[in-house]
Amino acid sequence: AQSVTQPDIHITVSEGASLELRCNYSYGATPYLFWYVQSPGQGLQLLLKYFSGDTLVQGIKGFEAEFKRSQSSFNLRKPSVHWSDAAEYFCAVVTGNQFYFGTGTSLTVIP
């Protein structure tokens, strides 16, 4: 069965520091992978997606993610975090018409 694991429930980083949010998936075939961000009381906004090809994908707001098949991972990175990046981040794998989301990682940014 398809599943997504986000091992870090909560991460705190200083503004300007680098960030890496972990995501591991379980899926038999080549997955479609997504990262979404959710601000308090809001819906989900797409940051980036991977379907095939280059394993390093660029997204909005300076985010990037790297697909590593050997590790079944799709970690999200940002070289320099801004205070406005504080939010909940969700990794998702898609099979057919159904999204499977992880439980999310809450990011706190301290000045």
Next chain:
Amino acid sequence: ETGVTQSPTHLIKTRGQQVTLRCSSQSGHNTVSWYQQALGQGPQFIFQYYREEENGRGNFPPRFSGLQFPNYSSELNVNALELDDSALYLCASSLFMTGSNEQFFGPGTRLTVL
């Protein structure tokens, strides 16, 4: 281009009641998916509608039902509400069979069951 909209924003119901949530899909999209997001959890797939018919369902009981209209808008109906139904309900629209499967989410409806 109009994004995905949902109504109402917030809703309070009591156990045993019925509720209807509404979603208008993004312009040009023909598919609507519904998700339940409990507090502190990721969204869980309820079902998807395409061409006014259910096109996939997650692990939710039959008291969760839906409709899609010719203009691609959609409703989620929940009967016999239970306390555990309290959650944020998200609607997402997409264009079926584009290969991207990218879904665009609305802001959600916060349902509280007392």
